[in-house]
Amino acid sequence: DIQMTQSPSTLSASVGDRVTVTCRASQSISSWLAWYQQKPGKAPNLLIYKASSLESGVPSRFSGSGSGTEFTLTISSLQPDDFATYYCQQYNTYPHTFGQGTKLEIK
Amino acid sequence: EVHLLESGGGVVQPGGSLRLSCSASGFTFSTYAMTWVRQAPGKGLEWVSDISGGGGDTHYADSVKGRFTISRDNSKNTLYLQMNSLRDEDTAVYYCAKGPYTSTGAYTGDYWGQGTLVTVSS
Numbered sequence: 001d002i003q004m005t006q007s008p009s010t011l012s013a014s015v016g017d018r019v020t021v022t023c024r025a026s027q028s029i030s031s032w033l034a035w036y037q038q039k040p041g042k043a044p045n046l047l048i049y050k051a052s053s054l055e056s057g058v059p060s061r062f063s064g065s066g067s068g069t070e071f072t073l074t075i076s077s078l079q080p081d082d083f084a085t086y087y088c089q090q091y092n093t094y095p096h097t098f099g100q101g102t103k104l105e106i107k
Numbered sequence: 108e109v110h111l112l113e114s115g116g117g118v119v120q121p122g123g124s125l126r127l128s129c130s131a132s133g134f135t136f137s138t139y140a141m142t143w144v145r146q147a148p149g150k151g152l153e154w155v156s157d158i159s160g161g162g163g164d165t166h167y168a169d170s171v172k173g174r175f176t177i178s179r180d181n182s183k184n185t186l187y188l189q190m191n192s193l194r195d196e197d198t199a200v201y202y203c204a205k206g207p208y209t210s211t212g213a214y215t216g217d218y219w220g221q222g223t224l225v226t227v228s229s
Contacts, residue, residue, distance in 0.1 A: 087152055
């Protein structure tokens with residue numbers, strides 16, 4: 001199975017900060033990567049697919065980049081609603097594995 | 108508006124069985140692949156299984172292969188997950204999610220249900 005490793009596991013930041021979350025795949029997945037946001041007690045919400053395509057309705061402060069084995073999710077200016085856990089998912093090969101998650105906390 | 112509603116969760120003893128359902132509305136159900144994802148308490152997301160829009164193509168995580176069966180009834184707009192030989196480690200919230208295409212192989216979901224809790228315990 002392809003292993004997805006996110007860093008950091010926890011990130012403390014302030015409103016207005018620019019933050020970046022990294023996701024590394026154990027082998028090349030081309031651009032077949034998605035990012036999700038999950039808030040406590042809620043279902044995940046799709047943010048980005050195909051590494052850099054913004055899902056409809058998602059604010060433009062979210063962006064994704066990368067290909068091959070290294071990917072990033074960037075939030076350009078943190079808003080209070082953005083404090084949540086973020087997951088990457090590869091869909092290049094079955095099973096479609098998720099990263100372990102990055103919890104974004106208020107500093 | 109797309110709406111997915113899971114049901115069928117509950118408490119079951121190890122070795123027991125349970126069938127989860129996901130009732131869909133707001134889109135042409137048969138046109139989209141569907142996926143089950145689970146999340147153990149306090150843990151991350153785990154992809155479980157997916158099925159194509161027509162139901163002819165399915166995939167499973169190794170952890171559930173041979174024990175779980177995904178299926179769908181397009182006439183009832185409902186997705187199912189039959190879970191047999193349940194283990195303690197199957198305890199989780201189970202989410203169904205709608206895929207972006209008819210075929211499998213894409214990202215898990217542009218729409219997700221709110222989940223149903225399965226607890227395997229004696």
